[in-house]
Amino acid sequence: MLKTLDKTQIKGKKVLLRAAYDITLSNENNKWIVPDDQRIRATLPTIKYLLEQDCRVILMSWLGRPEPGQIEDKYKMDAVANRLSILLEKKVKKLDQTVGPEAASNISKMKSGDILMLENTRFNKGEIEADPELALEMASLADFVVFDAFAQSHRKHASTTGILENHQETCCAGFLMEKELTVLGQILKGTMEPFVVVLGGAKVSDKIAMIRNILDKSAMILIGGALANPFLKAQGFGVGDSLVESAQIDQARGINFDPVEIARELLAKSKNDVVPHELLPEKWPNGGPIKLSKIQLPIDVLTAKRNLNNGFDDETIKIEKVNSRSNLCDPQDSILDIGPRTTDIYSQIVKRARTIFWNGPMGLFENFNFSHGTKKLAEAIAKSKAYSVIGGGDTEAVVTKFDLEGQFGHVSTGGGAALSLLAGEELPVLKYLEI
Ligand code: ADP
Ligand code: MG
Numbered sequence: 001m002l003k004t005l006d007k008t009q010i011k012g013k014k015v016l017l018r019a020a021y022d023i024t025l026s027n028e029n030n031k032w033i034v035p036d037d038q039r040i041r042a043t044l045p046t047i048k049y050l051l052e053q054d055c056r057v058i059l060m061s062w063l064g065r066p067e068p069g070q071i072e073d074k075y076k077m078d079a080v081a082n083r084l085s086i087l088l089e090k091k092v093k094k095l096d097q098t099v100g101p102e103a104a105s106n107i108s109k110m111k112s113g114d115i116l117m118l119e120n121t122r123f124n125k126g127e128i129e130a131d132p133e134l135a136l137e138m139a140s141l142a143d144f145v146v147f148d149a150f151a152q153s154h155r156k157h158a159s160t161t162g163i164l165e166n167h168q169e170t171c172c173a174g175f176l177m178e179k180e181l182t183v184l185g186q187i188l189k190g191t192m193e194p195f196v197v198v199l200g201g202a203k204v205s206d207k208i209a210m211i212r213n214i215l216d217k218s219a220m221i222l223i224g225g226a227l228a229n230p231f232l233k234a235q236g237f238g239v240g241d242s243l244v245e246s247a248q249i250d251q252a253r254g255i256n257f258d259p260v261e262i263a264r265e266l267l268a269k270s271k272n273d274v275v276p277h278e279l280l281p282e283k284w285p286n287g288g289p290i291k292l293s294k295i296q297l298p299i300d301v302l303t304a305k306r307n308l309n310n311g312f313d314d315e316t317i318k319i320e321k322v323n324s325r326s327n328l329c330d331p332q333d334s335i336l337d338i339g340p341r342t343t344d345i346y347s348q349i350v351k352r353a354r355t356i357f358w359n360g361p362m363g364l365f366e367n368f369n370f371s372h373g374t375k376k377l378a379e380a381i382a383k384s385k386a387y388s389v390i391g392g393g394d395t396e397a398v399v400t401k402f403d404l405e406g407q408f409g410h411v412s413t414g415g416g417a418a419l420s421l422l423a424g425e426e427l428p429v430l431k432y433l434e435i
Contacts, residue, residue, distance in 0.1 A: 003172040003433055014056045016142035019043045020151035021061040021080045032074055034083040036400050042413050046148045046174035054112040058142055060159055062122040069125040081117040092117055098124050099137040107141055121159040128157055135162025148174025151414035153429045164432035173433045183389055183410045184421050187357055194276050196353035200225025201360025204245045204259045206419045211266055213424040219276050221295045222346050224338045224362035230259035231297050234267055238327035242335040270294040281348035285341045298322060300339025303329040337363030338373035347380035356381055356388040361398055375402050382407035391418035
């Protein structure tokens with residue numbers, strides 16, 4: 001059972017609030033700013049509660065991937081502290097240290113109801129290796145740890161498992177952590193059926209592990225984005241210059257990983273599974289009905305040729321049907337979005353689902369020409385009566401970009417952590433947060 005904040009005696013405590021503010025900052029007039037504050041807003045309920053309980057709140061997070069031991073402006077926490085100050089209408093003091101005498105001295109001056117933000121944990125050598133000495137220094141800053149950093153909870157760092165190791169009896173989960181675990185846990189336990197999973201994006205290794213675990217629980221898995229490429233290859237289609245992750249060692253999981261091979265295995269495993277009748281489109285797009293599969297691949301795609309500036313010229317854009325022609329696109333062409341028929345069919349399927357999990361854009365959505373599949377599908381999921389859960393850093397960005405905030409059941413703040421949980425992996429922080 002999770003140790004939750006509402007069941008914890010927290011009044012007046014000096015609390016290390018471990019949040020996940022892993023936000024890509026943008027630069028405006030030589031100043032780093034927060035372009036999208038969803039991840040900050042998601043922590044407000046916990047912060048406000050702790051302040052109401054007269055706690056001294058010490059915020060800690062990492063941001064980006066600085067070189068360990070090096071301080072870089074674009075990874076400093078100042079912009080996050082500023083944004084939080086505005087949201088809270090309260091001064092959030094920002095320190096330039098994560099640990100050490102200076103940090104300790106500032107903390108010792110805090111009063112009840114004060115809030116302070118420490119510097120990026122990844123500026124410290126030893127953070128990523130979960131160095132026990134660094135973890136102890138971090139843990140010693142406070143009497144209690146409230147862990148609300150779901151998005152960073154799948155990593156064993158000094159500032160995750162390390163601090164909890166030192167606070168086994170004095171820690172609990174924050175409200176965001178609790179919410180994320182409840183929603184995603186429910187999906188694993190069983191959901192309202194039919195359950196449809198929409199998967200796209202580019203980080204294939206993270207997603208494929210999840211498909212394995214969720215295959216039996218879902219009615220359909222709709223594949224798009226660069227994730228479709230290894231599946232199309234596994235079916236014998238040539239995908240030209242498209243993005244395909246090559247076989248590699250999966251560092252996080254320590255296993256050898258060949259996307260095309262695994263795609264082939266998953267397709268074989270699910271080939272006799274029948275798609276429930278209730279999910280079939282009411283109105284088939286031009287070209288008429290087709291046989292749908294449990295792991296459904298795009299039936300048409302948008303392709304274009306890369307130019308010398310690494311962009312794609314409008315006049316090279318084509319719609320290619322995924323049919324018996326083995327070379328789906330010319331050798332110099334890349335698949336960059338799902339095609340209009342696929343978009344139509346996928347949109348009708350999500351309309352008829354009762355639970356939806358969506359991770360990963362359907363194409364190179366940052367480029368307007370290849371954003372339509374993602375936009376239309378996002379709108380269809382938003383409109384669907386199904387309970388929808390969305391996860392993934394870029395997928396969160398899609399929600400903001402197309403003005404769809406507030407139209408989904410739950411937008412998870414944890415991309416990698418959500419996928420890891422849905423892949424059936426144990427989050428390493430949980431052994432401390434559960435009794
Ligand atoms: P998330 O962060 O939501 O988990 P990923 O990081 O896996 O998603 O993937 C998002 C990225 O994938 C986006 O930058 C998008 O442009 C890219 N992408 C999606 N489809 C394609 C494609 N067909 N070709 C190249 N890039 C793609
Ligand atoms: Mg991403």
